[in-house]
Amino acid sequence: EADIYQTPRYLVIGTGKKITLECSQTMGHDKMYWYQQDPGMELHLIHYSYGVNSTEKGDLSSESTVSRIRTEHFPLTLESARPSHTSQYLCASSAPRDGSTDTQYFGPGTRLTVL
């Protein structure tokens, strides 16, 4: 099992604020992911990374941006939050360096509310 952490767990902010959602993993996984999940709905991939300095957009268009400067850290940033960004954001990682299969392990999520 991967140890993957997300902070904050809950965030309530006003429109127009810049926010950064933190995600860290301690298992040396090369691949990391951000998903967006609305209540009672499926997960949609918004960003992923194969490794340091590698980031790609997922299937769901998002106004957020990500960076991958360190293997263990994959923060997500919203420059100007809007009510439409209200959702749960889940971070995941996969692919240990020993080459075992690509199972994604998830953090606890950040529930974001933009007023």
Place this chain on the structure above:
Amino acid sequence: AQSVTQPDIHITVSEGASLELRCNYSYGATPYLFWYVQSPGQGLQLLLKYFSGDTLVQGIKGFEAEFKRSQSSFNLRKPSVHWSDAAEYFCAVGAPGSARQLTFGSGTQLTV
């Protein structure tokens, strides 16, 4: 591209009863298949996974799933449900050799 269908949005079972959650996938070859469970306000926990080999897969918490290629299904089962099993269950499919993404079903809410 792969896709996943979970036909049951909500299932209610009595404690001690058996459970089967349905999952159908669409993919051109043998996919990687996963079941995750999500408790309210939490992230997803991996229950079990199938990559190859024995089509009956054992997972945590007494769950098992069976891969049936002919039916393109990967149904999750548990012989006796506990109240603590109440949660949302997600089936997911991934393409072998590519962890670019998993495609998730819309989930099944289990009430016990």
